Amino acid sequence: MMGPFKVKREYLLASVCVILRVPSLFIMEMWFRTDPEKAIESHAVDPGPTEFVTTGVYYSILAFALTVLLMPLRKLVSLYMYIVSLLLILMAHHLSQIYVEMEIVETQTYIFTDNSALKRLGLHLTLQCIIAALIAYLIDITSWKRFVLLIYTLPLVARIAGIPFDVFEHLHHFCSLFTLILIMLFLFNNIGFALDIVKENIIRWKALGDAIGWVSLLFTAWHTILLPIQFLVFWIVLFCSQLYVYMMRTPISLSQEGWLLFVLACVGECCATPISLIALCVTIAYASYYILTLTRLYLQGWNAFTADQDVMRGWTEGFTMMLIAVQTGLLDLKPLQRAFLMCVLLFIVASSLIQSMYEMAEPILLSLSASHNKNIFKHVRAIILFTFLWLFPLYMTYSICQYFDLDFWLLVIMSSCLLTSVQVVGSLVIYTLFMYDGIRTDPWESLDDIVYYTRSFVRILEFVVAVFVVCYGMKESILGEWSWINSSILIIHCYFNVWQRLQSGWKTFLLRREAVKKLESLPTATEEQIQTYNDVCPICYQSLLAAKITPCGHFFHATCLKKWLYVKDTCPMCHKKLHESAEESGNSAEDGPPQNVNIPEDNEDNFSEAESEVSNQGAEGESSEGNSDA
Template sequence: MSVETRRKMSPWSSDVLVDVVMRVPTLYMMDSILNKSFLSDISIFHYSATMSWMQFFRWLFLMSTLFMVAFGLFLLSNKQLMDIYSYLLSMIVMLVSYFCNLNFMKAIYTEEINKFYPENRDLWILIKEDPMNVTKILFIHLTTSFLFTKIWKFRNFNSRRTRVDGEYAMQIWIFFSFIFPLVLRAVYQDLDWFMWSPVIALTMPFVILTGDTFKSFSMHYQELSVNIQTAWMTIQTLGLQSFLENQWIRLHVPKVLRMFWCSRFVFHFIYYFYAISTEYIAANIDTTYYDYQLWRMIVKILMIRSCDTTVSLLGLTSIVSCVAHYFGILMAFCVGSESEEDRNMGTVSAVLFFILALQTGLTGLEPEKRLVRLSKNFCLLFTAISHFIHSMVHPLLMSISAQRNTNLTKHIRILAMCAFLITFPICLLVYLWSEYSASTWLLAVSAFSIEVIMKVTVSLTVYVLFMLDAYRVTFWEKLDDYVYYVQSTGNTIEFLFGIFLFCNGAWIMIFESGGFIRAVMMCIHAYFNIWVQAKEGWKVFMNRRTAVKKINSLPEATEETLRELNDVCAICYQDLNTARVTPCHHYFHGVCLRKWLYVQDNCPLCHKLIYKPEKEENEDKNQNNLQVPAANDNH
């Protein structure tokens, strides 16, 4: 594999990293606008509860426009973002050069200097008396001119990709323009010209930057029109979902959110660590940087600030998704699962965590309540992850038991995971009930935890039954009945827990904290976890009841007949110790034929109809009864 191929396949290649870093500032801008803190020191951007209606609508229009601009910047391509950042950097370099020239001019012409030097102060005298200051100013001039030249060269190279004649001469003139005040003062002593030299120094860079801006504006306008047409064609051809998925991948949304949240977290950590340490020192508290109370306070503040805005909540959701994804990969590796569906824990955890946050209004809570609510949401998330791990372990447990797998290591790994799924919820419940008083939230966590314990117990019971059947010499005809009874008991208990959680959620919505999102989630829970589950359970029960009725309508073979037949069941290829006889005189195990009748009513060998419904049988009997008198009349 080539280096280029590895670079493209890497999730954090240099191109991806640059693209992610360039999109993070737009998230900071959107976050500050949503948090009403964008340029709040300026009156026009400052929000106040005492605003008049006109001022409020003016502020709302301005903030909405800025938010749409920031969102539009976030959606731009990598090349367009590079161009915009290059213009911003060029303007910053020009401003730095301008203020540097002003400082240089003030260093030569001040009232204090003119007291000792009535005439204009010469540059060479200043160099002799204060060489460090002049060297610093000269270094800043050289650095800013060099940076502007390189940024201008990069921007033009990025837009044209070809070299233009006279480009090197243009770079020299730009460099000379920045150091114009120094050159003018060294060779020409006119005060009037020197006072205007900072403005003259920016003339050529400003003209170049303005010309490039107009050229790039027309070019990006054409590119934007093409992108809009392409997006519309993509939506018409592939659909809106495919278009959004492609944009999600192109913009690296999860990586951008994680970079935003991590940078914000690091900034808050440095800021609060310094602030709290300074307070400790000012209060003459004898502590060290490793003091428990200091770290406890910092962690508490960081957890509160980690989800205080909508954008930061999205960033925290992305972090949760990343951690849950790798945790799911670890769990899949521990149990030996190779299914791709078992690696979707990150997506499921992110959706659940974000829904819980919206449902509880996490960002709008007070700091102390937000910390408590965040901890409760994480507890609910942990129990949900336990259910996801069980859905990963259950098919593997059934597979190794039904296939009579003799690999002891695989059995131990899966059984150890089952032990973890039982131990973890029990420990969590013991801790929560010892630390917290009874509440609707604690009842919900307890219901989820007991439910996962029950599911694991049912899976282990079925596993034991299958393993006992594996060591039996004769065919165990009652095995299917035992498995059905165990699984139906577990499904019934799970259904009852679903009803309990619905009632618990209804109590929370009516008496504690309602909301549209909670109402929607309750409707979804009522449909999928109660109605659909009850419908499927009733369907299975009726199918089994019908199959049992079909089997009971068939005669059972005698021991003498089976001894004379000395054959095996054509479905499971096991000895026929007991059998049911079909109307077409074929012999099968009753349990095997019952499973077959779940699917169809025809014989597995000759495909003749085995069982007719009662209506068809009554119709056949009536038709036969009518045919007999007609035959007698003919005689």
């Protein structure tokens, strides 16, 4: 019983921590949106003292917000107790003012002869007593001091005593002045306590920073005070409020401009300061995380969802949004310009998210076909998802071309979307090949070659598109307007998307050519030798209809052995060098296999190592990456 109770308590504490700290983010948001120079210019007669006071108050508000954000939860709860008590005092003040105004305007008779006035008196007296009791409970006031909180009952007592109505307003002002003096005395007596809290926070965080390092301290604070969730809640509330304001201010714009531009305008307005921009990036990261998690849940079911522990999924999109927003100067733009730029930024984020979805879903799709999974619903779900993944980037590319003219930046973004569609189509082709191989009755020896050619065709398309983008960028830099940003992007694009692709493709080609040469140098087993061997392939455990014989006398499928040769130049069974040719091994291959070709006792370890090496061959050559499971 204690386990669920502890879990609920942790969730409750986390919720309280987030709810109590989120207002500090709103304070910092308003702080960034406020310009203190305007207040100073409005008092241009004597700007000296005004500038000093305004600057002090301005930065004191920021210090207060940071203190609320970082202080321990227990002291934060105490602070909110005082804030709620202050709000209750203001409520008592407002109720007293309402009562005085109503008594002066509506009645001029004795209290005990007017039934409505008597009810009104009882109601206000009850409310004032309840408010005083709540304040005494929240800030722990005991003994006779709690009766001071009933100061706003003086107009009620005066009404019972029959004091003239002209005095009521003066009594109300006296109560307000007396309460204000008490609040000032309380603040003056506790200002040292408040400064001690700030000092204690600074010392505590500084000690932690010196002990574990400032980078580790940043990550510790990030998770301890649940800062990502605070930013998420803050931005959602900010966006909803901005959406409500826009709808109330311009209710016709939604039907005239369309919902997309309307939402983009709201999103652009909700990233006008560094705080709201960080909150937007965190919100995008959380949205990407849940989309990718739901994608995995859609493909693999609840078991894969519960076993998944990748908590960093989705943060790539958030960091991408932050970097591009800072690079393009999003905060310095006007609201309309920010809304149009937000369209491009969200397009880039969506492209990155589609790519992440594809990278996560591709192994699942290929494993369904390579393992010949007979669950038809899993295959249908995977095909529907991949159909969406190659159609949606094309739709996004078409949509953005309707609003913007083609330039270098837009070409880079569009090429990324188009390459994602090409990769998805290539994976679907390989999936189809594996499915066809599953329904064949005899082994498909050339499957590995066809998969390699399919992947090579996709890589060549990617390389051609990357080269085209580089050429277009060089043309823009030479004939158009040159800039450091475009040149930097061009260099990065040329290195990662052209040079590294060229190196990887050439290395894969050399590895495959070398493996084919080694395989062709080995003799092919005859039917008599296969019948004499009378066993399965030690790598894939399938029957041997055709086989290659190693110099050490072991039999393997040609395709399986070729996959192994991508990684190692040894026999998968005994680990002898295969390039030791017939000079050392004699005519053992021609004379047939050894009489004793029993599988060694450690065959399971050899098979496991072989399968592990083959399945990881993508690190050396992408050509047989998806075929290792077959």
